Amino acid sequence: xxxxxxxxxxxxxxxxxxxxxxxxxxxxxxxxxxxxxxxxxxxxxxxxxxxxxxxxxxxxxxxxxxxxxxxxxxxxxxxxxxxxxxxxxxxxxxxxxxxxxxxxxxxxxxxxxxxxxxxxxxxxxxxxxxxxxxxxxxxxxxxxxxxxxxxxxxxxxxxxxxxxxxxxxxxxxxxxxxxxxxxxxxxxxxxxxxxxxxxxxxxxxxx
Amino acid sequence: xxxxxxxxxxxxxxxxxxxxxxxxxxxxxxxxxxxxxxxxxxxxxxxxxxxxxxxxxxxxxxxxxxxxxxxxxxxxxxxxxxxxxxxxxxxxxxxxxxxxxxxxxxxxxxxxxxxxxxxxxxxxxxxxxxxxxxxxxxxxxxxxxxxxxxxxxxxxxxxxxxxxxxxxxxxxx
Numbered sequence: 001x002x003x004x005x006x007x008x009x010x011x012x013x014x015x016x017x018x019x020x021x022x023x024x025x026x027x028x029x030x031x032x033x034x035x036x037x038x039x040x041x042x043x044x045x046x047x048x049x050x051x052x053x054x055x056x057x058x059x060x061x062x063x064x065x066x067x068x069x070x071x072x073x074x075x076x077x078x079x080x081x082x083x084x085x086x087x088x089x090x091x092x093x094x095x096x097x098x099x100x101x102x103x104x105x106x107x108x109x110x111x112x113x114x115x116x117x118x119x120x121x122x123x124x125x126x127x128x129x130x131x132x133x134x135x136x137x138x139x140x141x142x143x144x145x146x147x148x149x150x151x152x153x154x155x156x157x158x159x160x161x162x163x164x165x166x167x168x169x170x171x172x173x174x175x176x177x178x179x180x181x182x183x184x185x186x187x188x189x190x191x192x193x194x195x196x197x198x199x200x201x202x203x204x205x206x207x
Numbered sequence: 208x209x210x211x212x213x214x215x216x217x218x219x220x221x222x223x224x225x226x227x228x229x230x231x232x233x234x235x236x237x238x239x240x241x242x243x244x245x246x247x248x249x250x251x252x253x254x255x256x257x258x259x260x261x262x263x264x265x266x267x268x269x270x271x272x273x274x275x276x277x278x279x280x281x282x283x284x285x286x287x288x289x290x291x292x293x294x295x296x297x298x299x300x301x302x303x304x305x306x307x308x309x310x311x312x313x314x315x316x317x318x319x320x321x322x323x324x325x326x327x328x329x330x331x332x333x334x335x336x337x338x339x340x341x342x343x344x345x346x347x348x349x350x351x352x353x354x355x356x357x358x359x360x361x362x363x364x365x366x367x368x369x370x371x372x373x374x375x376x377x378x379x380x
Contacts, residue, residue, distance in 0.1 A: 130291045146325030166290045169323040
């Protein structure tokens with residue numbers, strides 16, 4: 001593992017090591033991500049892209065980081081790359097779809113959930129939410145229960161006329177948890193705050 | 208002819224049966240519901256099980272799973288309806304010919320189930336009219352068969368008149 005770190009840092013001076021509990025991890029600047037990935041794939045045999053995801057650090061800058069997990073099937077080792085995006089307001093980074101076609105849908109998901117723009121992606125569109133959905137739900141400012149949004153039912157053939165829309169679903173103060181050690185009748189997962197339910201509407205802000 | 212003949216006897220009654228058209232048509236509908244599996248999640252596995260030999264929904268005349276909405280009478284919404292899928296479910300429901308029924312199978316299709324999130328519709332009855340709800344996560348095949356039998360009772364007992372079915376179309380008259 002150490003030789004990978006030495007080679008990477010020697011070849012790309014701007015790479016730094018990152019604290020990791022398992023596999024080696026590196027901070028990679030956004031401008032070098034494509035070069036580093038190509039180098040790891042061609043010279044170190046990291047032939048499988050396991051996952052691309054992102055982290056929203058909310059108040060920090062750079063706000064968004066993209067996380068890559070690579071696997072070498074020959075050596076059975078993983079490597080993790082963390083790459084801060086360039087802009088906080090409209091984050092963007094180079095697409096690695098040209099190296100691993102598997103990146104296509106992972107990057108679409110990261111775009112859908114975090115709003116990160118992957119440059120040179122062949123078709124960067126939403127993958128989980130519908131086209132035209134106005135939010136990126138995994139950003140920190142997005143509320144856990146969701147936001148009321150019109151559904152894409154504008155087609156007159158399927159229009160109900162009842163204004164069906166995406167509604168904010170009460171979370172009952174989730175995330176839900178069960179206290180260990182309680183009797184089973186009390187160990188049912190419950191929210192810590194159940195003030196807002198279907199029966200009791202959400203209290204208005206500031207009251 | 209035996210003295211205890213309860214069945215229809217053409218020699219006695221002639222080749223005539225007297226009934227109500229509603230009753231006859233609804234009896235036909237009841238015993239030949241063609242379901243359309245709207246399999247969206249794990250409930251679809253139990254739906255398949257209910258059609259297979261162990262549970263065998265064909266005992267009730269419902270073995271003809273139609274994957275074309277044009278040929279189906281009863282849409283079985285089996286699984287989680289996401290907001291992205293909702294317009295598709297709605298469109299397929301619109302493509303089914305009247306009369307048509309909907310079964311919401313399982314907790315997700317009935318209420319959103321354990322998914323309280325920005326992505327999940329909190330019950331498919333927000334976009335299509337549901338006739339029977341089935342509880343369970345997922346329901347056992349017996350529960351689905353019970354729901355289909357309840358639907359049969361609805362078909363035969365609810366006054367869904369067949370008036371207009373044989374009305375001459377005005378544009379052809």
